[in-house]
Amino acid sequence: MSTPPMFGSVVPLDREAHKKLHLRTDLSTVDKVKGLNSMFLTTVEFSEACKEFPIVFVRAGEAPKDGGKQPVAPLAVLGLKPGHNLFVEGDKWTANYAPAYVRRYPFMMAHIDDQGNMALCIDDQWAGFSDKDGQALFAADGEATEFLVNAKNFVESYERETERTRAACHELVELGILQDMRFESTNEAGNKVDVDGFMTVDEKKLAELDDATVVRLHRNGLLALLEMHRLSLGNMARLAQLQLARKD
Template structure:
């Protein structure tokens, strides 16, 4: 089982091994993402995220069918290892992506059982202990706190799968193009960000009517417009970096 960005070591939650485990929810988690300049963003989050983060796409390997896949990201910084929305233990943005909010929980496929998703925890997270906080189990059964966490994770996975299907359609229509962002800061420092994809404006404007209808019926027209609008936030990120 691989550890996604932000996580130290994922471990499947076990009602026996973790029967006395508690989570100190007062312990801030945003420090875990202080060195991440982007995080995965589900399509359902575009409306909130596009107001302050650039929403871009990146290549994400190949699917089971061998076709290329892409994934959307919220850009949080203009340099590797830099998150401009974390200040100590505070998140300074108005919207916190669900990828961050689910921590220290996650769902993952167990080794040797690719079809089964298990609730996992970051076993390295200092907020887990057996003394104080929200109990995960009581009398061998999940507490309401853990049930709510699981419901959040299940919804997150459903939205991630919906996002994957949406991105597959963007790839199928060949609507994404390699892009780069360049800026010169007031002090003369130059910033050059590349390695991301954005909607190809020319191809988008030349889409046949039946393809436009297909996008509309799949809810992509609104998502594309949110993505396009969000790209103006690159300049805001540069200003935040300069400040």
């Protein structure tokens, strides 16, 4: 089982092994994301995320062995240098919106076997877990508490949106309307920030799509997502100024 960013040790939640487990919800998870300069974003989040972060696409995973195109995934850009999150100051998250990726922590859904079965998992290294403090995950009869049910519903919804996001990105790749991009910014002092390795919509190729395809993209919501992505790129200059103002 792979361990995604933020998570330390991912283990399936077990009603017997974890019957006494409690979770403190008052502990900040900001320390877990201060070193992340980007974060996976589901398409349903674009409308809120585009107001705060640049939304870009990156190649994800390996190209199919049958010669198909390499998948892509959307990311919210949080910083312009590796290990730097410009939306963390001390122990506070400064943006008005936090991606669902971080809000689900310390829970996640993960594959537990080769048959594709999934289970609710936890990061059992998270300091918020204990046998007595916080919200109980299981009741005395071994059934999930309302707190755990709500947490499971959230991560299951997140997983469904992740699948929808993969489908949307697959269509963008098949249409061939994404291009590699590079961003550069220099402040008045001559300090420079360069960012590459990401993809954005190719405006020329988008404009060349036939009418039937444009109508289909409008009706399935992809055209609106591309517009939100395009508008979000205006946040890149704001991040550059924040980065150039930092001394680290």
